[in-house]
Structures are given as structure tokens and as C-alpha cells.
Amino acid sequence: MQAEFHLHHPSVPIVGSDRGFPVRRIYCVARNYAEHAREMGATGREAPFFFMKPADAVLPVPLGATGRMAYPPKTADLHHEIEMVVAIGRGARRIAADIANEHIYGYAIGLDMTRRDLQAELKKLGRPWDLAKGFDQSAPIGAIHPAAVVGHPRQGGIRLDVNGVERQRGDLSAMIWSAPEIVAILSEYFELQAGDLIFTGTPAGVGAVQRGDLLVGSIAGLGALSVAID
Numbered sequence: 001m002q003a004e005f006h007l008h009h010p011s012v013p014i015v016g017s018d019r020g021f022p023v024r025r026i027y028c029v030a031r032n033y034a035e036h037a038r039e040m041g042a043t044g045r046e047a048p049f050f051f052m053k054p055a056d057a058v059l060p061v062p063l064g065a066t067g068r069m070a071y072p073p074k075t076a077d078l079h080h081e082i083e084m085v086v087a088i089g090r091g092a093r094r095i096a097a098d099i100a101n102e103h104i105y106g107y108a109i110g111l112d113m114t115r116r117d118l119q120a121e122l123k124k125l126g127r128p129w130d131l132a133k134g135f136d137q138s139a140p141i142g143a144i145h146p147a148a149v150v151g152h153p154r155q156g157g158i159r160l161d162v163n164g165v166e167r168q169r170g171d172l173s174a175m176i177w178s179a180p181e182i183v184a185i186l187s188e189y190f191e192l193q194a195g196d197l198i199f200t201g202t203p204a205g206v207g208a209v210q211r212g213d214l215l216v217g218s219i220a221g222l223g224a225l226s227v228a229i230d
């Protein structure tokens with residue numbers, strides 16, 4: 001056979017630049033806001049735990065545009081999770097939390113879209129979460145704001161509206177593990193490299209979306225991210 005290869009490296013727009021941010025890996029932190037951890041069944045402060053999505057699961061949404069996500073197969077309970085995303089600009093192993101900011105290139109708004117029904121089943125069976133978390137287009141993400149411009153957001157509102165109605169609202173200061181702490185802990189397990197994205201967890205209020213819904217997420221200082229479900 002004649003193979004047809006259409007290699008396309010996933011990339012996320014950068015605010016104020018013609019160059020994209022080439023995505024290497026997507027790491028995600030689970031249960032990083034106390035209220036959401038409780039709604040998912042956790043008790044007390046636990047060490048953060050991580051999962052991953054494939055790099056090409058990103059659905060990059062340019063500044064001011066509306067992304068279009070196809071409702072994925074094999075679920076009847078597609079959930080939204082609004083999250084701040086950390087973009088790594090300089091890699092290393094065992095990064096100390098107090099210098100972690102030096103490794104962070106910038107920040108974006110992301111959606112950790114989740115097949116909640118599949119995830120519940122996988123959890124019950126003690127199986128990996130990949131099918132629930134790592135599907136195509138499962139990581140819509142807005143343009144990356146360089147930290148050189150916006151600084152390192154550690155407080156301020158994080159919110160998601162669906163069809164104009166508020167679903168999730170929290171504050172970055174309520175994160176159980178801060179962005180620098182997450183970078184530090186994750187870098188004990190992996191050598192982080194430029195191009196890595198880290199989804200830092202979602203506040204309470206996760207819920208289902210349907211075809212035709214419009215999701216608008218916002219984070220103080222990082223603008224908004226709009227995604228329509230087709």
C-alpha cells in the first residue's frame with residue numbers, strides 16, 4: 001500500500017506573536033480545588049495526582065475566535081472543566097517551587113473535556129482514564145499569554161458560562177496546589193520540557209454539555225475562551 005502521512009505538529013497561538021507554541025505533552029492535575037475535590041468524592045488535602053492527554057488532543061482557539069468541538073463518540077455525559085493552563089518555556093528535572101516561575105512561559109484558558117460516564121466506569125473498575133480524558137479535541141485551549149506580559153496569575157476569578165448561564169465559578173487562590181508547586185511536583189516524575197502544557201485543575205460546578213451549546217470560559221487577566229459544541 002501507499003501510506004499517506006499528514007504529519008501536523010500541534011501548536012497553540014501565542015498572544016502578540018506570529019509564532020505558535022509547539023505542544024510537546026499535556027499533563028493534567030486532578031482535584032485541585034477543594035470544592036470540586038469534594039464533589040468528586042475526595043476528603044481532605046491529598047498529594048496531587050496527574051494524568052495525561054495526547055499532544056494532538058488540543059483544540060487551539062485563536063484570540064477572539066470561537067472553537068468548534070465535535071461532540072465525541074462513546075459518551076452521553078460530556079463534561080466541561082474550566083482550568084488555567086501553564087505553558088512550560090524552559091525544561092528541567094526537579095524544579096524547586098520557589099524558582100518554578102522561571103520555567104513558565106505563559107498561561108492560557110483551557111477546557112479539560114471529560115467523558116464523565118466512561119470515567120466513572122473506569123474508576124469503578126480501577127482502569128486507566130485515557131478513554132475518558134484523552135480523546136480527540138478533549139483539550140480546547142485559548143491563546144497563550146506570555147508571563148512577560150501578564151505576570152504569574154495566582155488569584156482572580158475563573159469562571160465558565162454555558163449558553164450565558166454561569167456553571168463554574170472559583171478563584172485561582174483556591175487552588176490546593178499552586179502552579180509553581182505543581183511544576184515542582186510534576187518535575188520530580190518527568191523531565192519537563194519547553195512545549196509542555198499543564199492543566200491545573202477545575203473549580204466546582206462541572207456538568208454536562210450538549211450539541212449546540214456555547215461554552216465561554218474566562219480567567220482574570222487571561223481574557224476569554226469560546227467553544228461551540230457541534
Ligand code: MN
Nearest residue numbers: 081112201202
Ligand atoms: Mn480537570
